Amino acid sequence: MAKATTLELDRFLPYRLSVLSNIVSTAISGAYEKRFGLTIPEWRVMAVLAMTPDLSAAEVAQRTAMDKVAVSRAVASLLKERRIVRKTARADRRRSLLRLSSAGRRVYAQVVPVALDYERDLLAPLTQKDREAVDRAVRILLGRAAEIGPAHTA
Amino acid sequence: MAKATTLELDRFLPYRLSVLSNIVSTAISGAYEKRFGLTIPEWRVMAVLAMTPDLSAAEVAQRTAMDKVAVSRAVASLLKERRIVRKTARADRRRSLLRLSSAGRRVYAQVVPVALDYERDLLAPLTQKDREAVDRAVRILLGRAAEIGPAHTA
DNA sequence: GGAAAATAGTTACAATTGCAACAAATAATA
DNA sequence: TATTATTTGTTGCAATTGTAACTATTTTCC
Numbered sequence: 001m002a003k004a005t006t007l008e009l010d011r012f013l014p015y016r017l018s019v020l021s022n023i024v025s026t027a028i029s030g031a032y033e034k035r036f037g038l039t040i041p042e043w044r045v046m047a048v049l050a051m052t053p054d055l056s057a058a059e060v061a062q063r064t065a066m067d068k069v070a071v072s073r074a075v076a077s078l079l080k081e082r083r084i085v086r087k088t089a090r091a092d093r094r095r096s097l098l099r100l101s102s103a104g105r106r107v108y109a110q111v112v113p114v115a116l117d118y119e120r121d122l123l124a125p126l127t128q129k130d131r132e133a134v135d136r137a138v139r140i141l142l143g144r145a146a147e148i149g150p151a152h153t154a
Numbered sequence: 155m156a157k158a159t160t161l162e163l164d165r166f167l168p169y170r171l172s173v174l175s176n177i178v179s180t181a182i183s184g185a186y187e188k189r190f191g192l193t194i195p196e197w198r199v200m201a202v203l204a205m206t207p208d209l210s211a212a213e214v215a216q217r218t219a220m221d222k223v224a225v226s227r228a229v230a231s232l233l234k235e236r237r238i239v240r241k242t243a244r245a246d247r248r249r250s251l252l253r254l255s256s257a258g259r260r261v262y263a264q265v266v267p268v269a270l271d272y273e274r275d276l277l278a279p280l281t282q283k284d285r286e287a288v289d290r291a292v293r294i295l296l297g298r299a300a301e302i303g304p305a306h307t308a
Numbered sequence: 309g310g311a312a313a314a315t316a317g318t319t320a321c322a323a324t325t326g327c328a329a330c331a332a333a334t335a336a337t338a
Numbered sequence: 339t340a341t342t343a344t345t346t347g348t349t350g351c352a353a354t355t356g357t358a359a360c361t362a363t364t365t366t367c368c
Binding site: 004005006007008009012013014015016017018019020021022023024025027028040044047048050051063064065109112113115116118119121122123124125126130133134136137138140141142143144145146148 | 174202263
């Protein structure tokens with residue numbers, strides 16, 4: 001007969017990750033919202049377009065780990081606020097090519113230091129070794145999680 | 155004049171945490187839902203009641219990092235499925251004392267191994283040292299995140 | 309003891325999110 | 339080339355979630 005086990009929630013990594021991620025996301029999204037009127041999906045779209053202009057919505061979705069509906073809505077709202085511009089791809093008129101507008105680049109330049117400051121504060125109590133361990137572990141876990149929990153890879 | 159910086163999304167810890175946590179949560183909640191008809195909030199409530207019976211909803215909320223509305227809904231649904239029982243506290247008739255029913259304990263006993271197996275698979279590619287580092291880092295980050303992002307601590 | 313403040317939990321409403329159906333355009337194939 | 343299948347992105351609808359208002363009870367303190 002199998003041994004009866006109990007599970008202590010605060011030692012269960014999925015739970016701890018969820019709590020940590022929620023706290024961090026809430027804090028960050030509060031800051032973005034308040035200071036720049038940006039949601040996190042909007043910010044993610046801006047961040048990838050800053051790195052790589054002229055992506056299609058599908059490419060943005062892939063790079064931000066967002067689904068295409070979320071990207072579509074973020075793009076719609078960024079267009080309305082004139083923080084990105086969209087042109088139709090000449091070669092394939094289904095695709096649209098997205099890039100930051102100059103206003104978008106200005107906002108982006110303001111957000112980046114806020115984001116990096118937050119990250120720095122968050123990581124402050126960790127030693128350099130700890131940070132490297134976290135970095136490596138998160139990378140490994142991301143790979144492993146994608147493997148075992150295909151989520152939507154039907 | 156300030157230096158212009160860019161932010162690479164996949165090196166930004168808040169982003170990586172969010173992606174990792176989403177993948178893990180989706181995988182787990184899929185498993186719970188499919189096999190046991192449990193949502194994650196419901197599972198969390200069950201998990202703390204298994205450890206500590208006769209908690210009030212507010213105490214459950216505190217221990218699960220859920221807000222009281224979420225607890226209320228999870229409790230309502232667990233009651234309907236007869237997986238927990240509720241009695242009114244004699245001393246204070248506003249409070250209700252919650253505990254698993256025997257059916258609830260049976261379900262719990264089935265879920266625990268699934269949860270622990272998932273965690274084990276997830277952590278499989280990490281060395282023991284890595285795991286300890288993650289454990290420590292997450293604990294520290296949880297504390298730090300709670301400090302700097304009071305979120306709702308108005 | 310009684311009015312006012314506080315607390316536990318629920319409910320109603322609004323905002324967010326996810327999924328499925330869809331239109332437009334292109335690609336594949338017969 | 340006409341027909342069907344696929345891809346891109348949007349929209350509608352349902353489910354989830356968060357915020358605020360509410361009821362019931364208890365506590366405070368005059």
